[in-house]
Amino acid sequence: MTGQAAGGHEMDATSGLSPGTADAGGPEPLLELVAARAAYGPIEVLHGVDLKVEAGSVLALLGPNGGGKSTTMKVCAGLLPLTGGDLRFAGRRVNGISAQDAARLGVCSIPEGRGIFANLSVRENLWVATGTGARMEEMEEAAYSRFPILGKRRNQLAGSMSGGEQQMLALSRALGSNPAVLLLDELSMGLAPMIVTQMYDTVAQLVAEGLSILVAEQFARAVLPIADTAALMLHGRVVSVGRPDEIEEQLSSSYLGG
Amino acid sequence: MTTFLTFTILGLVLGAVYAIAASGLVLTYNTSGIFNFAHGAQAMLGAFLYWQLAYGWGWPVWLALVVVLGVVGPAMGGLLHALIMKGLRDTADVTKIVVTVAVLLGMVYLSQWIWHPEEARIVEMFFGSNAKVEFSGVVIRVHEIICLVVAAAIAIGLRLLFTRSRVGVVMRGAVDDPDLLRLNGHNPERVAALSWMMGSTLAVLAGILITPIGGGALQANALTLLVIDAFAAAMFGRLRSIPRTFAGAIVLGMTATYVMAYFPSAWTWTSNFRISLPMIILFVVLIVLPQERLRGAAIRTRERYRVPTVRRAAVWGVALVAVVYLLKLLMVETSVSTFALGMTFAIIALSLTVLTGYAGELNLAPLSFGAVATIVVFHFGVVGTGLAARLDVWGVLLAVLVTAVVGGLVALPALRLRGLYLALATLAFGVFLSNMVLRDTTEHTVFGVTFSLFPNGSLIIPPLRIGPLDLRDGDTFLMTATVLFALIGVGLIALRNSGYGRRLAAMKDSPAASAMLGQNLVKLKLSVFMISAAIAGLGSVLMSSAIGSVASENFNVMAGLALLMLTVAAGIGYVSGALFGGLMSGVGFVIIVATFNDLAAANPDLAPVYQAIGSLSVVSTALLGIGVGKSPSGTVHDVVESYRSLRDARPVLVGGAVLEAALYGLTLAGIMDNWWFAILTACLVMMLPVFGRMVMARVAPDEGRPAPHRTPPELVGVDEPYTEELRRELDRELGLSGHDRGPTPGGRRPVRSGAEEGNVHVVA
Numbered sequence A: 001m002t003g004q005a006a007g008g009h010e011m012d013a014t015s016g017l018s019p020g021t022a023d024a025g026g027p028e029p030l031l032e033l034v035a036a037r038a039a040y041g042p043i044e045v046l047h048g049v050d051l052k053v054e055a056g057s058v059l060a061l062l063g064p065n066g067g068g069k070s071t072t073m074k075v076c077a078g079l080l081p082l083t084g085g086d087l088r089f090a091g092r093r094v095n096g097i098s099a100q101d102a103a104r105l106g107v108c109s110i111p112e113g114r115g116i117f118a119n120l121s122v123r124e125n126l127w128v129a130t131g132t133g134a135r136m137e138e139m140e141e142a143a144y145s146r147f148p149i150l151g152k153r154r155n156q157l158a159g160s161m162s163g164g165e166q167q168m169l170a171l172s173r174a175l176g177s178n179p180a181v182l183l184l185d186e187l188s189m190g191l192a193p194m195i196v197t198q199m200y201d202t203v204a205q206l207v208a209e210g211l212s213i214l215v216a217e218q219f220a221r222a223v224l225p226i227a228d229t230a231a232l233m234l235h236g237r238v239v240s241v242g243r244p245d246e247i248e249e250q251l252s253s254s255y256l257g258g
Numbered sequence B: 001m002t003t004f005l006t007f008t009i010l011g012l013v014l015g016a017v018y019a020i021a022a023s024g025l026v027l028t029y030n031t032s033g034i035f036n037f038a039h040g041a042q043a044m045l046g047a048f049l050y051w052q053l054a055y056g057w058g059w060p061v062w063l064a065l066v067v068v069l070g071v072v073g074p075a076m077g078g079l080l081h082a083l084i085m086k087g088l089r090d091t092a093d094v095t096k097i098v099v100t101v102a103v104l105l106g107m108v109y110l111s112q113w114i115w116h117p118e119e120a121r122i123v124e125m126f127f128g129s130n131a132k133v134e135f136s137g138v139v140i141r142v143h144e145i146i147c148l149v150v151a152a153a154i155a156i157g158l159r160l161l162f163t164r165s166r167v168g169v170v171m172r173g174a175v176d177d178p179d180l181l182r183l184n185g186h187n188p189e190r191v192a193a194l195s196w197m198m199g200s201t202l203a204v205l206a207g208i209l210i211t212p213i214g215g216g217a218l219q220a221n222a223l224t225l226l227v228i229d230a231f232a233a234a235m236f237g238r239l240r241s242i243p244r245t246f247a248g249a250i251v252l253g254m255t256a257t258y259v260m261a262y263f264p265s266a267w268t269w270t271s272n273f274r275i276s277l278p279m280i281i282l283f284v285v286l287i288v289l290p291q292e293r294l295r296g297a298a299i300r301t302r303e304r305y306r307v308p309t310v311r312r313a314a315v316w317g318v319a320l321v322a323v324v325y326l327l328k329l330l331m332v333e334t335s336v337s338t339f340a341l342g343m344t345f346a347i348i349a350l351s352l353t354v355l356t357g358y359a360g361e362l363n364l365a366p367l368s369f370g371a372v373a374t375i376v377v378f379h380f381g382v383v384g385t386g387l388a389a390r391l392d393v394w395g396v397l398l399a400v401l402v403t404a405v406v407g408g409l410v411a412l413p414a415l416r417l418r419g420l421y422l423a424l425a426t427l428a429f430g431v432f433l434s435n436m437v438l439r440d441t442t443e444h445t446v447f448g449v450t451f452s453l454f455p456n457g458s459l460i461i462p463p464l465r466i467g468p469l470d471l472r473d474g475d476t477f478l479m480t481a482t483v484l485f486a487l488i489g490v491g492l493i494a495l496r497n498s499g500y501g502r503r504l505a506a507m508k509d510s511p512a513a514s515a516m517l518g519q520n521l522v523k524l525k526l527s528v529f530m531i532s533a534a535i536a537g538l539g540s541v542l543m544s545s546a547i548g549s550v551a552s553e554n555f556n557v558m559a560g561l562a563l564l565m566l567t568v569a570a571g572i573g574y575v576s577g578a579l580f581g582g583l584m585s586g587v588g589f590v591i592i593v594a595t596f597n598d599l600a601a602a603n604p605d606l607a608p609v610y611q612a613i614g615s616l617s618v619v620s621t622a623l624l625g626i627g628v629g630k631s632p633s634g635t636v637h638d639v640v641e642s643y644r645s646l647r648d649a650r651p652v653l654v655g656g657a658v659l660e661a662a663l664y665g666l667t668l669a670g671i672m673d674n675w676w677f678a679i680l681t682a683c684l685v686m687m688l689p690v691f692g693r694m695v696m697a698r699v700a701p702d703e704g705r706p707a708p709h710r711t712p713p714e715l716v717g718v719d720e721p722y723t724e725e726l727r728r729e730l731d732r733e734l735g736l737s738g739h740d741r742g743p744t745p746g747g748r749r750p751v752r753s754g755a756e757e758g759n760v761h762v763v764a
C-alpha cells in the first residue's frame, strides 16, 4: 500500500483539490473511478467500477453485504492500490497515491467501524487529525461546538466512550480539517436510530456548506434524503446509477433476488 | 543505616539503567508491534563501539559519546527498521520473534568476530571510579549520579514527547491502527523509523552506562543478557506504559541490590539467585499481570504449511533412514559421530515443530528442558562405571517423563499467556535454569541424601544401550538416532492428522473461536507443552551422550535460540524443517568453521581470508533467520513448492535420481571426494525444478488439463478466487446437495440436503 504513482503523475500535496481546475471543457468531477479494479491478494473484488462524485454533490453507494462498497472506499482513500483502471482527483490521474498523500490533498475518509484511536484521548485524537494540515484550535472548536459532549470528555480515552460518541469523534475529523471530499463508510453501523439521525444531520450541514461526499450505506433510508445521486453495487460492479428513489427500488429487489 | 542507604542508591542506579534500556524496548514495541529481542545485542554492540573509539583508538570521551549516541545509535535503529523490521507487517508472532532473535545472534557473532572474545576489555566509569561525592557518610560515584540524572531526564523527556508533542501522540496511535494514521495524513513507516532510531539510541546508552556498573569487563553474551533483564521492567508496564516501566525498573534494581546486601553471602547460591532475579521477576510479573483478551478474529498472516498424509510421511521416513545409511558408508568415523550429534539436535528441533509449528505456541528455551532431562539421566540412568558405563532405557524413559512433567509445570502458570508473553516466560525459565541449576555445583543434603545437581560444572553422560544395541559404536548411534527421528516425525504427522492435531491447528488460528467452540484450551496447551518437552528431553539425552561430557554452555539460551531460529528458517511447520534446522544448528556451524580453519591451515598465505570467510558465514547464518521475514513459511516449504510442479515430469525426476545415484557411486568408489559429492548434490537438488519446468513447458505447451486443485479448502476464497467450480467441489467434499458419496473422510454423517435438515429442526 505504499505504492508509487503507477505511470501517471503524482499530485503535489500542497496544490490541494479544487473543483474544475483541470483542462478546459467543463468542470471535472472531484473524485472519479474509471473501470477501477482492485484485489485482496490474488482475489479480485472490484471488477471495473465507474463512479463520479461531482463537486458539491452527494453520491450514495448502496448494495448488499460483500458488494464491494468498503473496498471502493479504500481505493478512493488510497489504502488499496488499483490493479486496473484509473483513480482521478479533479481530473488528474493519481493511481497509486498513498493514503497519507490523498488525505493531505483533501480526501477525508472515515472508515468502516470506528475511525478513532481507542488508546488516545479525545483531544489527542483530534490532534492526530491535524496531520492533514488543519490547525488544532480550529479542529477543537469545530468538534466541541458541534458535539458539546466531546468537549466534556476531551481527556477521556476514546475507546471508553459509547459507540455514538466515538462516531461523533470520527466525524469531527471531517468537520475540523476542511476537506474537499468526504468518504463515509457505514456511518450508521451499530448505532441507535436517533444517533444515526443526528449524524446525518451533521452530514447534511456539511453538504449545505458545499462539501462533496461519497457515502456507503447498506440501509438506504438514512442516506437517501441527502443524496443527489445513488449507485447500486453488486458483486464488485456498479450495476446502475440514478436518482435516489429509483435506485432504492432496485435495491430492495436486489436484496430479494440475492 | 549507611549500608542501607548505600545499597538503596546502588539499587536506584541499577534501576535507572534498566529503565533506560526498557523504555527503548517499549518505544519500538508500541510503534511497530515488534518486541525487539535484539535490544540487548544493540546495547552490547554500542558499548563495544564506544570502547573501540574511547579506549581502542583513544578518542576523547565526549567525541566517542557524540559519535556512538548521535550517529551509530540512530543509524543502527534506522537501518534495522528500513532493511528488516518494515517487512514484518502481517506476520505471525513466531516470525517476528525469530527475526529479532536472528538479529541478536548476528550481532553477537559479529562482535565476537570483530572483537576477539579472549581479549580483556574494560570500560571505566565516567570520570573514573574514584570520582565520588559524600553525603553524610554515603558515598556516591559521579558515574552513578550521571546514570540517575540521565534516567530522570529521559523519563521526563519521553513523558513530554508522548503527551505534549504531536509526533509523540502519533507514535502512540501507530500501534493501534497504522492505516488510520495514513488517513489522518501521517506516514506510519516514518513514525516507526523514528521510534527505532530512538529505541536503538536508548539501548546503546544503556549499554555504555551499565558496563562499568557490572564490573566494566565487556563480554558479548553477558552484556546482551544483562540488558535482557530489562524485559522484566518493560513487562511491569505491560509493554505500554513508560511510567510503569520506570517504576518496574526501580523495583527490579533495588531488589537485586538488597538480595546482594542482605542475603547471607555464605549461601553459595546467593549470587546465582541475584543474577537470575530479573528473570524470576519477569516470570512472576508475566503471570500476575492481567492479560490481553483473546483476540477475536484471527489475524491473517502470511505463513502457510501443508500437512502430508501419514502414509506419505512413512515413506519419507523410510527414505530418510535409507539415505542416511548410504551417506554413512561414505563417511569416516569422526564425520559419522558429528552427523549423529546433528541428528540428536534434529530430534530436539522436532519438539519445536509440534509446539510452534502445529500449536502456534513458542518455547525460546528448548535446550533448557533438555538440560533437565540430562540432569535426571545423569543421576538416575547410568549403570556401570568407567568405560563400561551405559545409560539404560529405563533411566532415559524416566528422564523423558520428568522433563514432560517439568514442561507441564512451567507451562501451567503460563497457560493463560499467549504468543509473545509465553515466549518470554519460557525465556525466563531458560535463563533461570542456566543461572541457578546449571551452576549449582555445591552439595545439598535433603532427607539425609547428599547430592549436587551439576557436580564439577560438567556431567559425563555415557552412551545408551538398548538390549543388544550399544550406542558406543558411532554407526549404531547414527542409525538409531535417525530411526528415532523418523519414528517421532511420522508420529507427529499422525498426530497432526488426528482430531487432536486439528484442535491444535484451530487453537493456533483463533484461540477465541476455538474456546467458543468448547475447546479446553488449557488442557490442549498443557498437553502439547508436555509432548514437546518430552521430545526435547529425549533429544537432549542423546545429544549429551553424543557429546560425552556436557557443561552448562551446551544448554545456554543462545544455543537454544539458534536452534529455534534455524528451524523456523527451514520451516517450523514441517518435520523436514526440524531435520535441516537441527542439523544446521547442531553441527552446521562446527563444520563450516572447521572447514575454513582446515583450509586456512593448508594455505597459510590465504589464512586470513579463509578465516574471514569462516566467520562471515557464521554471521550470515543469522541472515537465514532474518530471511524468515521474507519467506515466513520456511525454505523447506519453498523447495517443496518448487518440486510440486515436477510431479507430472517423471522423466526429469527419474533422470535426476539416476544422476544422483551415479554421483554416489563415483564417491563410494573413491573417484570423487565427499565435498564434490555434497556440492554437486546441492546443485542437482536446486536445478531439478528449474530444469523440470523447462522440459514440461516444451513437452506439453498447453495441455488444457486443469491443474490439480492445490489450495486447502479453508483458504479458498482467500488465497484464490472462489469460482463455481470450486463451490461444486466444496459441496462434494462436505457431502452437500446431491453428491452423496457416503461418509466423508472425517467420518461425519453426510447431510442430505438443506431442506431436509431444516425439517428435522422444525420437528425436533
Ligand SMILES: Nc1ncnc2c1ncn2[C@@H]1O[C@H](COP(=O)(O)OP(=O)(O)OP(=O)(O)O)[C@@H](O)[C@H]1O
Pocket: A040, A045, A063, A064, A065, A066, A067, A068, A069, A070, A071, A072, A112, A186, A218, B718
Ligand atoms: N481484507 C480483505 N481480504 C480479503 N478479502 C476481503 C477483505 N476485505 C473484504 N474482502 C472481500 O471483498 C468483498 C467486498 O467486501 P467489502 O467489504 O468491500 O463489501 P461491502 O460492500 O463493504 O460489504 P458490507 O456491506 O458488509 O460492509 C467481500 O467478498 C469480502 O469478502
Ligand SMILES: [Mg+2]
Pocket: A069, A070, A071, A112, A185, A186
Ligand atoms: Mg463495508
